[in-house]
Amino acid sequence: MGNAYIQLSDVMLRYGGGTIALDHTTLGIDEGDFVALVGPSGCGKSTILKLVAGLLRPSAGAVIAGGREVGAAGTLPGGGAHASQAPRLRIGLAFQNPTMLPWLTIRDNVMIPLKIVEPFRQHFGKKKHGDYKDRVEALLAQVGLKGFGDKRPWQLSGGMLQRASLCRALVHDPELLLLDEPFGALDQFTREELWDIMQTLWMDRRPTVLLVTHDLRESAYLANRICVMSSRPGRILETREVGFARPRTLESSYAPEFATLVQQLRMRIADARRDGDATPPAAATATAASLEEVAA
Numbered sequence: 084m085g086n087a088y089i090q091l092s093d094v095m096l097r098y099g100g101g102t103i104a105l106d107h108t109t110l111g112i113d114e115g116d117f118v119a120l121v122g123p124s125g126c127g128k129s130t131i132l133k134l135v136a137g138l139l140r141p142s143a144g145a146v147i148a149g150g151r152e153v154g155a156a157g158t159l160p161g162g163g164a165h166a167s168q169a170p171r172l173r174i175g176l177a178f179q180n181p182t183m184l185p186w187l188t189i190r191d192n193v194m195i196p197l198k199i200v201e202p203f204r205q206h207f208g209k210k211k212h213g214d215y216k217d218r219v220e221a222l223l224a225q226v227g228l229k230g231f232g233d234k235r236p237w238q239l240s241g242g243m244l245q246r247a248s249l250c251r252a253l254v255h256d257p258e259l260l261l262l263d264e265p266f267g268a269l270d271q272f273t274r275e276e277l278w279d280i281m282q283t284l285w286m287d288r289r290p291t292v293l294l295v296t297h298d299l300r301e302s303a304y305l306a307n308r309i310c311v312m313s314s315r316p317g318r319i320l321e322t323r324e325v326g327f328a329r330p331r332t333l334e335s336s337y338a339p340e341f342a343t344l345v346q347q348l349r350m351r352i353a354d355a356r357r358d359g360d361a362t363p364p365a366a367a368t369a370t371a372a373s374l375e376e377v378a379a
């Protein structure tokens with residue numbers, strides 16, 4: 084069993100209806116790393132995020148986040164007999180649909196984690212019009228939403244709401260950021276703009292990030308490592324190091340080595356879709372070796 088910051092060890096996840104979403108899934112993520120999960124639709128990517136967040140517990144195997152067993156098989160999520168004494172990680176979440184509470188301003192929506200999560204929560208009453216407001220305004224400015232704090236969610240475009248959603252995911256300085264296709268519903272131009280913003284936020288703050296995406300260019304632009312999953316029941320078929328220098332730019336995303344990486348990922352996923360996880364180990368190793376040459 085590995086001992087990475089985030090560690091899934093031989094995890095099996097069976098949903099209530101009997102669907103086995105993950106089987107023999109092992110994945111380690113180092114502190115401060117930026118990892119993307121890609122793979123065929125329905126292969127269990129979101130299920131991995133939910134396990135790491137402690138929203139699900141594995142049917143077998145173990146999930147550890149920041150030294151704490153978040154949902155050992157047979158225990159309650161985040162607790163139970165096997166849980167270590169390590170403090171629970173502060174987690175930030177952003178999804179494809181940036182759900183905002185419509186009766187609150189953008190500023191108050193972004194502030195919600197400060198109202199809920201310790202140690203911010205205990206000072207909320209005192210600081211919500213001072214330090215916390217400044218913190219939210221600074222984040223909004225960083226994502227290009229300066230001056231929009233007083234607006235209501237219905238007064239913003241989809242791209243602006245997604246920017247606000249990123250602010251909400253980061254406002255409480257999470258140690259772990261879980262992103263489930265956060266840019267999936269946006270047009271290409273807005274998406275690329277947000278890649279840049281996301282990269283800057285990560286480089287400034289260095290949370291550990293786990294990003295689920297269908298967009299292979301996005302994974303190559305943002306991640307340090309890309310994990311390719313098999314068809315359901317999902318497991319990690321291959322992990323790619325992405326060695327491109329940072330900060331990455333749109334221009335660099337049109338470089339031949341970037342295009343080659345994306346093309347190879349695409350072929351790997353097409354294989355996984357066609358063959359399930361039936362790729363013989365020798366062939367998988369050969370593919371991994373050829374892919375390594377690209378990143379080098």
Ligand SMILES: Nc1ncnc2c1ncn2[C@@H]1O[C@H](COP(=O)(O)OP(=O)(O)OP(=O)(O)O)[C@@H](O)[C@H]1O
Binds near residue numbers: 099103123124131
């Ligand atoms: N609550 C649930 N109950 C039963 N089955 C579920 C549940 N949630 C997901 N599944 C099934 O588990 C499998 C994995 O789902 P998951 O959402 O993790 O996949 P995914 O890779 O994120 O999919 P996509 O790329 O299409 O978003 C799918 O077959 C899905 O239908």
